[in-house]
Every structure is written in structure tokens, then in C-alpha cells.
Amino acid sequence: MLAVTALLAACGPDKTAAQKRAEDDRAIAQVKAAQEIKPPPKPIDPQPILFGDIQKFDLFGAGCAFAPGSSMGAVLLTREKVAYLLLDGHPVRFASDPGSAKLPLGTFSRYVGKEMALSLTRTDNVADEVTRWPGHLLVTDPYDQVVYQADGQVQCGA
Template structure:
């Protein structure tokens, strides 16, 4: 009779065993922090060349600097002007506001611009050289998302002149 009393206890113990692995404390904490963080995963972007039809259609003429990524052809992926920064993402022109407290670059451009989804920093990695009425330098472009995480980074050539 005493043996029969242990059968329900054994069945209860066996039913509580599971083949699923329980998350470790560190995994559980990381999952909760990620859920509370509210940040989506980093989504890299690929800026497209801003072509003359884009410049004409959106009235982007003016003076400033154009960043051409190394190995990306001859089309500029950034126009940095005194009153705006211009990117082209997924076929759409994106206008960013200048950070007038950032470093001044040639032809009235700025080193930082920001918008609703992205901010960017353009820095010189070489000396600024004058060539006729234009100036050029080697530079680096870093674009960050709304959480200041890099989503694009490239080195390239920056040409500053009337566009």
C-alpha cells in the first residue's frame, strides 16, 4: 500500500520535467532589457546617388559640398549645403537640417545634419585643397539612426562648389 502512495508523487515529478531548456538568468535579463529598450535592430542603409534630375526636380541647386563614396561610382550620395543636407534613400530625397553649432566646412556647408530618422557627420580626413573655384578633400561620412547607432559609413572624396 505504501508503494501505491508514491505513484502519484512520481507522476507529478515526471510531469513537471520538460524537454525545453529554461533560459539562463542572463538570457532572461537580456530579453527583458531588450523589450524595455524599445529599440529595433540596427538596419543598415544604402544611400543612392543624387543625380541631376533629382537636383532639378527638388530645386537643390546652390553651393556646398558633395560626398562621393570610394568605390561607389561618380554620383554624390550627400549634398551638404548651408541650409540643408540631402540624401537619397530608397529613391526618395531626404532633407536634413544643418547643425549650425557643428564645424564649418567649405562653401557654407556644415559637418553635421539631422532629420527625423537619421543624422549624419561629414569629416575631413585630409587637407582641404583649392582647385580653381572649388575645393576638395578626402572625407568620411557616417549616418546614424534615431538612437545614434551607425547605419552607414564610407570614406570618399568631397567636392565643394556651386551645384
């Protein structure tokens, strides 16, 4: 019975060009709406990068380190061309964005990774190039949603 109903429906009058265009427009709008849905952000929990991690993963070099809050444990290391966060015991590598603001020792304020991007900004208004200042770290996912942020201290050196 269901098959007969489907066959009879197929024998109905042909759709006008305007009706077909309207159906196509609705279908396109549905696909676009589905593509624009952002999944909820998945917060990350960067671990402090200890000297053993620097040795193990060969993360040596001149640059800056960000430690959240009043912690002494840096969760971010920035270099001239790369930056690292430690997630689940493994370093996640980010490439520098040379179009972003310059920070001391050839580092930059923005780095981009495969699945995330990060920004390191000064939270004081001092324009001098100093080796230690208050900063803010912001990490976003591919949908530009915040997955980590913290205020803390930035320290630069070789």
C-alpha cells in the same frame, strides 16, 4: 476552481510598505529595461543624386557633395542650412547643426533629420579651405547606431 483560488489569494495578508515599495521598484526597473532596448540597426543604401534628381527635386545651390569610394556619383549634397540623401528614389532632408564644425561654402559637418543624423568629416589633416578632399560620411539612426558609413571624396562648389 480558478476563480476561488484567485479570491483566496486576494484575502491574504496585506503587504508591508517595504514589500509594496520593492514590487514598485521591480516594476519600474522592468519598464526602464524595456524602454532601453534598441532595435537592431537597419542599414540604408543611399543612391547617387543625379542631375535629373537635382532638377526634379530643386536641389540646386552652393555647397558640398560626397561620393563614396572612387565613385563619381554623389550620395550626399550639403548646403548652408540643409543636406540631402537620396533613399528609395526620394530625397531625405536634414537640417544643419550650426554648432558643428564649419566646412566650405557655409556648410557644416553635422546635419540632423527626423529619423537619422549624419556627419561628414575630413580624413586628411589639411586645415586649408580647399574645394576637394578625402572625407568620411557616417549616418546614424535615432539610437545612435550606424546605418551607413563610407570613405570617399568631398567636392565643394557653386
